[in-house]
Amino acid sequence: xxxxxxxxxxxxxxxxxxxxxxxxxxxxxxxxxxxxxxxxxxxxxxxxxxxxxxxxxxxxxxxxxxxxxxxxxxxxxxxxxxxxxxxxxxxxxxxxxxxxxxxxxxxxxxxxxxxxxxxxxxxxxxxxxxxxxxxxxxxxxxxxxxxxxxxxxxxxxxxxxxxxxxxxxxxxxxxxxxxxxxxxxxxxxxxxxxxxxxxxxxxxxxxxxxxxxxxxxxxxxxxxxxxxxxxxxxxxxxxxxxxxxxxxxx
Amino acid sequence: xxxxxxxxxxxxxxxxxxxxxxxxxxxxxxxxxxxxxxxxxxxxxxxxxxxxxxxxxxxxxxxxxxxxxxxxxxxxxxxxxxxxxxxxxxxxxxxxxxxxxxxxxxxxxxxxxxxxxxxxxxxxxxxxxxxxxxxxxxxxxxxxxxxxxxxxxxxxxxxxxxxxxxxxxxxxxxxxxxxxxxxxxxxxxxxxxxxxxxxxxxxxxxxxxxxxxxxxxxxxxxx
Numbered sequence: 001x002x003x004x005x006x007x008x009x010x011x012x013x014x015x016x017x018x019x020x021x022x023x024x025x026x027x028x029x030x031x032x033x034x035x036x037x038x039x040x041x042x043x044x045x046x047x048x049x050x051x052x053x054x055x056x057x058x059x060x061x062x063x064x065x066x067x068x069x070x071x072x073x074x075x076x077x078x079x080x081x082x083x084x085x086x087x088x089x090x091x092x093x094x095x096x097x098x099x100x101x102x103x104x105x106x107x108x109x110x111x112x113x114x115x116x117x118x119x120x121x122x123x124x125x126x127x128x129x130x131x132x133x134x135x136x137x138x139x140x141x142x143x144x145x146x147x148x149x150x151x152x153x154x155x156x157x158x159x160x161x162x163x164x165x166x167x168x169x170x171x172x173x174x175x176x177x178x179x180x181x182x183x184x185x186x187x188x189x190x191x192x193x194x195x196x197x198x199x200x201x202x203x204x205x206x207x208x209x210x211x212x213x214x215x216x217x218x219x220x221x222x223x224x225x226x227x228x229x230x231x232x233x234x235x236x237x238x239x240x241x242x243x244x245x246x247x248x249x250x
Numbered sequence: 251x252x253x254x255x256x257x258x259x260x261x262x263x264x265x266x267x268x269x270x271x272x273x274x275x276x277x278x279x280x281x282x283x284x285x286x287x288x289x290x291x292x293x294x295x296x297x298x299x300x301x302x303x304x305x306x307x308x309x310x311x312x313x314x315x316x317x318x319x320x321x322x323x324x325x326x327x328x329x330x331x332x333x334x335x336x337x338x339x340x341x342x343x344x345x346x347x348x349x350x351x352x353x354x355x356x357x358x359x360x361x362x363x364x365x366x367x368x369x370x371x372x373x374x375x376x377x378x379x380x381x382x383x384x385x386x387x388x389x390x391x392x393x394x395x396x397x398x399x400x401x402x403x404x405x406x407x408x409x410x411x412x413x414x415x416x417x418x419x420x421x422x423x424x425x426x427x428x429x430x431x432x433x434x435x436x437x438x439x440x441x442x443x444x445x446x447x448x449x450x451x452x453x454x455x456x457x458x459x460x461x462x463x464x465x466x467x468x469x470x471x472x473x
Contacts, residue, residue, distance in 0.1 A: 154296040157289070159314055249300045250299070
């Protein structure tokens with residue numbers, strides 16, 4: 001019988017085996033290092049990134065862009081969502097635009113942002129922002145429309161007015177929906193930042209990635225992919241702790 | 251008093267119109283007391299899931315201008331009165347159906363209503379919990395001298411809880427067709443009330459008249 005609590009051990013063994021086979025195949029010259037560098041060379045590349053200390057400036061650039069885009073995107077998404085849910089004419093005008101933005105892969109806007117805002121930080125923030133804001137908008141917009149009627153009636157019959165409804169029903173509901181989508185938003189924010197840097201930048205993890213590509217350095221490329229994954233996983237962890245804390249009633 | 255009637259006769263709508271959740275097409279509602287003195291218990295217990303039991307009960311008190319600390323104390327006292335002391339810091343998601351119903355009851359009673367509207371509030375509870383909560387409610391209502399308007403499908407419950415049962419005719423254009431005074435004395439013990447000699451004949455009359463009301467109208471079958 002498989003013990004589900006031991007699953008992580010089996011997963012670890014499988015991963016180690018996979019890496020060992022990969023490494024062995026590389027050392028036996030079965031893999032072309034130009035395309036498929038061995039795990040050890042990827043590790044070396046990763047170590048070298050940190051050893052020189054030059055990685056920090058790139059990490060900082062990506063983090064700044066992603067977090068700025070995330071915060072602005074969440075704020076603007078909530079504001080637009082609330083306004084659209086409460087004022088029908090705004091919903092009428094905004095919904096088709098948002099639907100369109102939601103339907104197309106929004107990263108196609110990246111080159112446009114570079115032309116408008118230059119190759120600096122602003123174009124990356126803008127891309128991260130547009131990715132996040134659309135998701136949050138729909139979360140809040142549909143959320144407010146589907147708010148539990150029974151809760152609303154309850155507050156009204158207990159004597160609560162509009163401000164009570166906002167404070168006790170709408171605000172907590174919106175918080176719950178936004179937090180429920182926080183991880184998606186974090187993922188989008190980093191996608192925006194990295195893709196933006198990939199298109200045109202002078203620093204950032206995405207910039208390093210495009211540099212590695214242009215110099216055909218696949219070990220560096222894979223090291224960067226690993227690094228970005230690790231970074232996003234750390235942020236995911238923080239996001240789910242925040243979610244647990246604020247949604248402890250759940 | 252209780253109001254019984256076939257499905258679709260507008261029992262719930264009547265309560266909603268009284269409390270002002272539903273606009274009336276024509277006519278008006280006279281209750282003889284201010285809207286703030288009317289409380290309503292719905293079929294479902296719509297407690298705020300993000301507030302504890304105590305905060306939920308304190309909510310209405312706060313709307314009526316009581317300061318927060320006092321409202322929370324008052325809420326605690328009401329929860330204790332309904333047998334929930336020790337559970338007041340739990341969120342509704344961590345309470346059983348019967349406990350949630352008690353919290354909803356405390357929430358309404360804490361506002362000291364003069365008129366309490368009930369829309370089959372105990373329908374979703376199991377028989378034992380239902381009997382106990384009903385008994386406690388009857389005692390509270392008798393002591394605090396609250397008027398109750400209770401709409402229900404359950405004829406036995408209508409008789410044991412009320413002084414008068416009114417029969418609403420099949421809708422649309424439903425109206426009250428019959429009144430049945432209940433001669434069982436107060437204070438009542440609900441289980442005993444069923445054994446009162448007046449209970450069985452009254453139940454039979456009610457049942458017969460309600461069946462006739464439904465048979466009257468072929469639309470009732472669909473309801």
